[in-house]
Amino acid sequence: QKEVEQDPGPLSVPEGAIVSLNCTYSNSAFQYFMWYRQYSRKGPELLMYTYSSGNKEDGRFTAQVDKSSKYISLFIRDSQPSDSATYLCAMSPTGNQFYFGTGTSLTVIP
């Protein structure tokens, strides 16, 4: 079983839709949770960072961590064509080792 599981998609939504991206994990020691956005031919860009459980909101983006279910989510409200990218989840138990999902490809259609 992989440490981190992420549905690769692709996911295609109309502009303005709410997008939900998810990852599950198996290691209960994970404490640090991240979401990265990667545009085509670019390096991953840190989008959201969460420590332990709970929600974190930043503009149209909300990151949610449910440690009891070993499940994390990224919600994008009022999605825009500029949100079209691959979204990678990542997590770490201590900060010395990082585990990445395979990425979900998102296309927002104008």
Place this chain on the structure above:
Amino acid sequence: SAVISQKPSRDICQRGTSLTIQCQVDSQVTMMFWYRQQPGQSLTLIATANQGSEATYESGFVIDKFPISRPNLTFSTLTVSNMSPEDSSIYLCSVATLRADTQYFGPGTRLTVL
């Protein structure tokens, strides 16, 4: 956050040759990493670049194939040696924050081996 640059941004190389990729960070960082990202795949950690000592390689990666240097806290190089078409990939440099709780990535080097 940290600003990371990589050189070259892309290259096309012949089989059997070597390419050295440079990674420069705008501030001193403790931890630097080198990743490979193949099409449709997740990030695969190649090694952790240690300042002043040999890099720590992940399973499946060896120093002879991917020698790494880290002469100071802001710079590292990764060499892809004796390349084959299977080495065609994006190579990414990343750094961890001081608290080591998250990472920032460079723009990547897109390598094609013919």
